[in-house]
Amino acid sequence: MTATVYVPRDAAALSLGAEEVAHAIGIYAAARNLPLKLVRNGTRGMCWLEPLVEVETPSGRHAYGPVSAADVAGLFEAGFLRGAPHALHRGLTAEIPYFKSQQRLTFARVGVTDPTSLPDYLAHGGYRGLERALELAPAAIVQAITDSGLRGRGGAAFPTGIKWKTVLDQAVDQKYVTCNADEGDSGTFADRMLMEGDPFALIEGMTIAALAVGATQGFIYLRAEYPHAHRVLHQAIAAAYHEGYLGESVRGSGKRFDLGVRLGAGAYICGEETSMLESLEGRRGEVRVRPPLPAVKGLFGRPTIVNNVISLASVPIILERGAPFYRDYGSGKSRGTLPIQLAGNIRRGGLIERAFGLPLQELLYDYGGGSASGRPIRAVQVGGPLGAYIPASQFDVRIDYEALADIGALLGHGGIVVFDDTVDMARMARYAMEFCAIESCGKCTPCRIGSTRGVEIVERILGGVEPASNVALLEELCETMLHGSLCGLGGMTPFPVQSALKHFPEDFRRTRPQ
Amino acid sequence: MQELAPPQREAVRRVLERLKGAPGPLIEVLHGVQEALGFIPAGAVPLIAQELNLSRAEVHGVITFYHHFRHAPAGTHTVQVCRAEACQSMGAEALLAHARVRLGIDVHETTPDGRFSLEPVYCLGNCACSPALMIDGELYGRVTANRFDALIAAQEPKR
Numbered sequence: 001m002t003a004t005v006y007v008p009r010d011a012a013a014l015s016l017g018a019e020e021v022a023h024a025i026g027i028y029a030a031a032r033n034l035p036l037k038l039v040r041n042g043t044r045g046m047c048w049l050e051p052l053v054e055v056e057t058p059s060g061r062h063a064y065g066p067v068s069a070a071d072v073a074g075l076f077e078a079g080f081l082r083g084a085p086h087a088l089h090r091g092l093t094a095e096i097p098y099f100k101s102q103q104r105l106t107f108a109r110v111g112v113t114d115p116t117s118l119p120d121y122l123a124h125g126g127y128r129g130l131e132r133a134l135e136l137a138p139a140a141i142v143q144a145i146t147d148s149g150l151r152g153r154g155g156a157a158f159p160t161g162i163k164w165k166t167v168l169d170q171a172v173d174q175k176y177v178t179c180n181a182d183e184g185d186s187g188t189f190a191d192r193m194l195m196e197g198d199p200f201a202l203i204e205g206m207t208i209a210a211l212a213v214g215a216t217q218g219f220i221y222l223r224a225e226y227p228h229a230h231r232v233l234h235q236a237i238a239a240a241y242h243e244g245y246l247g248e249s250v251r252g253s254g255k256r257f258d259l260g261v262r263l264g265a266g267a268y269i270c271g272e273e274t275s276m277l278e279s280l281e282g283r284r285g286e287v288r289v290r291p292p293l294p295a296v297k298g299l300f301g302r303p304t305i306v307n308n309v310i311s312l313a314s315v316p317i318i319l320e321r322g323a324p325f326y327r328d329y330g331s332g333k334s335r336g337t338l339p340i341q342l343a344g345n346i347r348r349g350g351l352i353e354r355a356f357g358l359p360l361q362e363l364l365y366d367y368g369g370g371s372a373s374g375r376p377i378r379a380v381q382v383g384g385p386l387g388a389y390i391p392a393s394q395f396d397v398r399i400d401y402e403a404l405a406d407i408g409a410l411l412g413h414g415g416i417v418v419f420d421d422t423v424d425m426a427r428m429a430r431y432a433m434e435f436c437a438i439e440s441c442g443k444c445t446p447c448r449i450g451s452t453r454g455v456e457i458v459e460r461i462l463g464g465v466e467p468a469s470n471v472a473l474l475e476e477l478c479e480t481m482l483h484g485s486l487c488g489l490g491g492m493t494p495f496p497v498q499s500a501l502k503h504f505p506e507d508f509r510r511t512r513p514q
Numbered sequence: 515m516q517e518l519a520p521p522q523r524e525a526v527r528r529v530l531e532r533l534k535g536a537p538g539p540l541i542e543v544l545h546g547v548q549e550a551l552g553f554i555p556a557g558a559v560p561l562i563a564q565e566l567n568l569s570r571a572e573v574h575g576v577i578t579f580y581h582h583f584r585h586a587p588a589g590t591h592t593v594q595v596c597r598a599e600a601c602q603s604m605g606a607e608a609l610l611a612h613a614r615v616r617l618g619i620d621v622h623e624t625t626p627d628g629r630f631s632l633e634p635v636y637c638l639g640n641c642a643c644s645p646a647l648m649i650d651g652e653l654y655g656r657v658t659a660n661r662f663d664a665l666i667a668a669q670e671p672k673r
Binding site for chain 2 (some may be wrong): 011012014015016047048050103181184185186187188189191192224225226227228260263264265266267268279280281282283285286300341342343344346349350351370372381385415417418419420423428431435438439441
């Protein structure tokens with residue numbers, strides 16, 4: 001009997017040697033004439049177990065990890081093709097507590113299927129949402145998204161249905177659907193994992209969006225730092241065209257939808273939606289003044305949906321299972337599930353998809369197992385480089401939009417970066433300003449000039465030069481940037497700085513060795 | 515400004531021919547030119563501007579806005595070390611300092627033998643396996659100083 005072995009092709013797994021493992025498995029099997037089917041899946045999101053090799057058995061998929069090429073011969077000899085015990089054996093993948101406790105809706109197929117196989121996608125429930133959408137009037141599709149409570153997962157958390165309705169209501173012949181895949185926040189990789197692990201979910205979500213608002217052209221704006229995702233998307237889009245899921249008549253409906261990938265060029269600001277549109281039009285990624293909203297005047301001046309990868313990839317299951325199914329996860333105004341990314345100095349980092357409302361504490365210690373260094377966790381930054389630093393005294397906060405806002409933090413794209421007690425928060429404040437200075441588009445003064453002045457002020461504090469008056473000046477500068485900037489880059493860079501000042505004032509007072 | 519050598523001119527023309535009909539094609543064109551030539555020579559700017567009906571200033575403005583576009587050839591291998599927060603929490607600053615010493619150059623520089631260029635990068639999306647770096651588009655995670663040295667040693671010598 002031919003055994004099926006899964007070795008991820010996800011970039012995180014490759015970064016830890018998955019390619020060498022796959023190669024070694026192939027060589028070993030070939031040398032002994034063992035019939036073996038090697039599937040290159042996405043990742044299950046348990047990054048600390050990567051490369052995670054899985055074997056299909058009658059009782060389910062068994063997990064082994066982290067596997068290095070040197071372990072391969074031993075795994076064969078131990079009988080891993082039958083799911084036999086071995087030092088690296090983790091039992092059935094579906095029973096690993098980290099994985100079993102999750103509520104995977106958007107990421108249901110990621111790590112399970114061959115990401116570039118359309119038949120595999122269909123066999124695992126793919127394109128059922130589109131089939132449903134093709135039976136509905138555009139307004140009914142938009143209504144389902146509104147009723148689901150889905151809010152933009154890129155960071156702004158704007159209700160997706162309202163955005164779509166605005167685009168639908170524009171009586172214009174040419175409209176666009178664009179996907180913001182410029183995932184630049186440190187600590188986030190959900191978009192990358194989704195695109196590499198289940199690209200058809202994104203393609204299906206964009207196709208449904210196009211049907212909902214009457215758009216005929218879509219673009220995925222992908223950051224240049226994601227070459228692996230770029231290759232997978234190209235393969236998947238080609239397969240979707242080949243089978244009539246994209247093109248002049250989607251599934252024979254007579255409705256056209258064309259989709260292409262546009263590559264960014266290393267500018268964080270292009271994750272801001274109007275800057276992304278400028279970049280898609282081939283210009284400098286300078287933010288636009290709003291209004292008009294992109295939903296009214298977006299790409300090339302036409303009504304445009306701009307949604308994050310995760311928002312769009314959550315659309316198929318909402319259509320397939322119905323709005324109430326999705327809405328019943330989470331509570332209050334935070335509905336559905338959130339792929340949380342646990343990163344930085346953490347023992348068990350990875351992706352955890354759960355309904356909103358999980359306490360941060362549980363993520364850090366139950367899932368994460370504490371810091372990777374074994375030292376106490378001192379601070380976590382939630383929501384990327386523009387997110388606030390949260391001290392240990394607030395680790396009981398629940399992960400949802402409102403609870404985080406209540407403590408002056410934000411959820412952003414769901415990334416959590418962990419720091420142990422060796423972190424110097426004044427240096428992190430300096431970095432926040434430095435990052436803003438490097439990435440500012442230059443259009444507005446508070447961001448362009450303020451960030452550079454901010455670096456200089458924190459440097460004086462670090463050098464012990466009049467710390468009290470420089471801290472006061474830094475606080476004043478933060479207020480100016482907060483209220484005077486055109487977009488979130490200048491307007492939110494103060495969040496990490498202010499939270500560092502508030503929760504870790506001792507780091508701005510002490511003297512440092514020169 | 516230096517004139518483009520005929521093969522370079524031809525390469526730029528081919529890229530323009532292929533992409534100039536697309537909507538808002540400038541960034542696509544610049545990617546194409548950089549892919550073909552390894553960088554965007556100053557002499558390519560007037561050619562691109564003319565074909566796309568843009569001013570030279572507009573083309574120059576776009577090239578200089580984006581960190582990805584290069585004005586000069588890179589080394590045989592481009593090493594991008596992540597400096598973002600998640601990698602910092604796992605010692606990225608020390609790794610970058612080690613990289614500078616090991617390669618003998620600062621960031622945005624190329625080794626005198628032309629083998630390596632060192633670039634900072636702000637997130638490679640490998641934040642659960644920090645610190646991360648990328649060499650010629652290949653991603654590496656949990657990179658220690660020793661692993662860095664091994665990775666550099668494993669790159670093929672310059673032909």
